[in-house]
Each structure stands twice: as C-alpha cells, then as structure tokens.
Amino acid sequence: MIIILKETTASAMQARLVAQFGAKTEIFTHDNRIALQGVNPDELPADVLAAADEVITDVPAAVQSSRLLHPEDTIIKTPHSVIGGADLVMMAGPCSVESAEHVMAMAKVAKQGGATVVRGGAFKPRTSPYSFQGLGETGLQYLRAAADANGLDMITEVMDDEHVEMVAKYTDIFQIGARNMQNFSLLKAVGQTNIPVALKRGMSATIDDVLNAAEYIAAGGNHQIMLLERGIRTFDNKYTRNTFDLGAVPVLQQLTHYPVIVDPSHAVGEWDLVTPMAMAGVAASASGMIVEIHDDPTHALSDGPQALKPKTYLKMAKQAFQLHDLMQTWD
Ligand code: PEP
Ligand code: MN
Numbered sequence: 484m485i486i487i488l489k490e491t492t493a494s495a496m497q498a499r500l501v502a503q504f505g506a507k508t509e510i511f512t513h514d515n516r517i518a519l520q521g522v523n524p525d526e527l528p529a530d531v532l533a534a535a536d537e538v539i540t541d542v543p544a545a546v547q548s549s550r551l552l553h554p555e556d557t558i559i560k561t562p563h564s565v566i567g568g569a570d571l572v573m574m575a576g577p578c579s580v581e582s583a584e585h586v587m588a589m590a591k592v593a594k595q596g597g598a599t600v601v602r603g604g605a606f607k608p609r610t611s612p613y614s615f616q617g618l619g620e621t622g623l624q625y626l627r628a629a630a631d632a633n634g635l636d637m638i639t640e641v642m643d644d645e646h647v648e649m650v651a652k653y654t655d656i657f658q659i660g661a662r663n664m665q666n667f668s669l670l671k672a673v674g675q676t677n678i679p680v681a682l683k684r685g686m687s688a689t690i691d692d693v694l695n696a697a698e699y700i701a702a703g704g705n706h707q708i709m710l711l712e713r714g715i716r717t718f719d720n721k722y723t724r725n726t727f728d729l730g731a732v733p734v735l736q737q738l739t740h741y742p743v744i745v746d747p748s749h750a751v752g753e754w755d756l757v758t759p760m761a762m763a764g765v766a767a768s769a770s771g772m773i774v775e776i777h778d779d780p781t782h783a784l785s786d787g788p789q790a791l792k793p794k795t796y797l798k799m800a801k802q803a804f805q806l807h808d809l810m811q812t813w814d
Contacts, residue, residue, distance in 0.1 A: 567742030572771030596800030674703020714750030724752020
C-alpha cells in the first residue's frame with residue numbers, strides 16, 4: 484500500500500506510521516508518500532486516513548522502483564554526465580578493453596562523437612570458457628587512464644560480488660551484464676556502494692523481473708540505477724542476435740523513475756543494423772545509448788561483428804544528437 488499524504492501533515496503522519504508499523508514491515512517514504520508492505524487500509528488509524536489524499540492498494544513488489552512512490556525522474560550525475568535529464572547521454576567504446584593503446588584510441592573516438600562515457604569490459608562474460616575473458620584489473624587501469632585522458636566517465640562490467648570493491652576503485656558506473664541480472668549476491672553487493680549501476684535486462688527477463696532486480700540494488704540503499712534494454716531472446720536469431728524490445732523503453736519509463744538506456748549493439752549483433760536501431764532508441768525517448776566501437780572489428784577480441792567503425796559511429800552519433808535535438812523542439 485502507498486499512501487499519498489497531504490503535504491502539511493505528511494512528515495508527522497509518516498513518523499506516526501513508522502512508529503506503529505515499523506517493527507512489523509518494510510516502510511519506505513518519499514516526499515509526502517509512504518509505502519507500507521503488508522498493511523491493509525483498514526489497519527490505518529483514522530487520523531492518518533483523514534490526512535491522506537489517496538491510498539493506493541495495487542502496488543508492485545518493486546515498490547522503490549515504482550513511480551507510484553517516486554513519481555519524478557531519477558537523475559544520475561557522474562563527473563561528466565547527467566543521466567536521465569533532458570540530454571541524450573552517449574556511451575561508447577570497445578566491447579573489451581584490449582590494450583592500453585587501443586582503448587585510449589577508442590576513447591578519443593567516443594569523445595569525438597559526443598560521448599561522455601567510455602565503455603569497455605575487463606571482466607567478460609563469455610559463452611565459452613575458452614574465449615577471451617578480459618584483462619582483469621589491468622584492463623580497468625587502461626580504461627580509467629583512457630577515460631581520464633579524454634575527460635570521460637567510465638563504465639565497466641562487474642561480474643562477481645568479490646570484485647565489487649576492486650572495480651569500485653576505478654569505475655564511475657558499474658555495469659551488471661544481462662547474464663548477471665538476477666545474480667542476487669552481486670546486486671546486493673553493488674547496492675551497498677554509492678556508485679551508479681547500469682543494470683542490463685536479462686535475455687529472458689520480463690519487465691517485472693528487471694524491476695525486481697533493480698529493487699535488490701535499491702534495497703541496499705543505492706538508488707542511482709539505470710536500466711539498459713539490450714535485446715531479448717525470441718524465436719528467431721538468424722538475422723539479429725537478439726530481439727530489440729523497443730516497447731520496453733516507454734513501458735519502463737511509465738513504471739519506473741530510473742533512466743532507460745538502449746544498447747542497440749547487443750540487441751542486433753550486426754554492425755549495419757546498429758544505426759537504425761540506435762535511432763529508434765532515440766525516437767523512443769531513451770535517456771541515452773551505449774554502443775560498441777572498434778577500428779578493426781575483424782580482429783576484435785569480442786563482439787567484432789556488431790562493432791561500429793569510427794567513421795560509422797561518428798555519423799550515427801551525429802544523427803542521434805540531431806534527432807534528439809529535433810525532438811526537444813516538439814510540443
Ligand atoms: C557487453 O556489454 O559487452 C555485454 C557482455 O553485454 P550483455 O551483458 O548485454 O550481453
Ligand atoms: Mn559486447
């Protein structure tokens with residue numbers, strides 16, 4: 484249940500409800516709202532009911548993620564980016580950090596295209612244990628250096644709760660990969676930090692699964708969460724790696740206050756399909772996108788087929804910002 488309280492008496496009523504029900508249930512407050520799990524409206528004292536503008540009983544389990552508790556957008560500020568505001572945030576870089584020189588060069592390209600965040604995996608969740616697994620902490624150091632040299636934020640995947648502390652020493656944003664979306668010990672571990680988390684939708688995760696996964700992070704006290712739509716598995720993966728669930732963008736934006744970012748690269752898996760889907764993500768009002776770039780995709784250590792070469796990326800990024808700017812002029 485969520486109670487929307489009259490502004491004037493909200494804090495007094497919230498304190499009263501916490502005193503009465505706090506020992507028995509989880510309670511969350513936001514401005515003049517309060518959420519009480521497992522309490523029925525008929526248990527509410529008369530003066531609380533009198534001080535309520537509305538009592539909402541149909542409340543999702545992922546209550547902290549819900550706009551019913553937190554109606555306004557969450558805006559995440561990192562040193563070089565504002566994620567979830569009016570701007571379109573561009574995040575770009577190679578799938579994997581391959582070497583100090585390579586990631587430095589790719590960060591420069593990312594920046595040229597208007598990115599404020601450089602990506603790169605140092606711990607890679609590969610389907611085969613014999614595929615390149617990433618450079619580990621050394622890769623984090625290379626990516627940090629590339630981000631700093633170019634005035635960018637850094638995003639990188641953390642795969643294991645035991646690595647959270649170490650990755651936190653380097654990164655501005657944790658990426659939780661699709662395969663780990665329901666790794667609850669990992670979600671709890673990043674929830675204990677104050678570093679923003681980009682949570683990727685699992686390849687067979689429903690919208691409610693994503694929101695409940697985000698709730699694990701919020702439950703630990705970390706509310707700097709963004710959600711990434713990166714394509715889901717459907718019945719046909721012959722022409723695209725995954726099915727880009729574009730409808731998830733406005734659906735998530737309706738349900739939750741967290742910024743929604745699109746990842747057209749993993750969604751389609753083929754470089755020549757990335758630009759149209761990136762544009763579709765902007766048209767769907769995503770708060771940003773994350774794209775993979777590589778100057779020599781055939782020799783990339785991971786995800787070469789979906790990497791945009793610098794020239795293609797620069798063109799795509801220009802068009803994406805143009806479309807975003809145009810959309811800002813619409814009534
Ligand atoms: C990645 O970002 O390189 C990655 C492995 O993504 P996902 O978890 O979406 O597959
Ligand atoms: Mn990748």
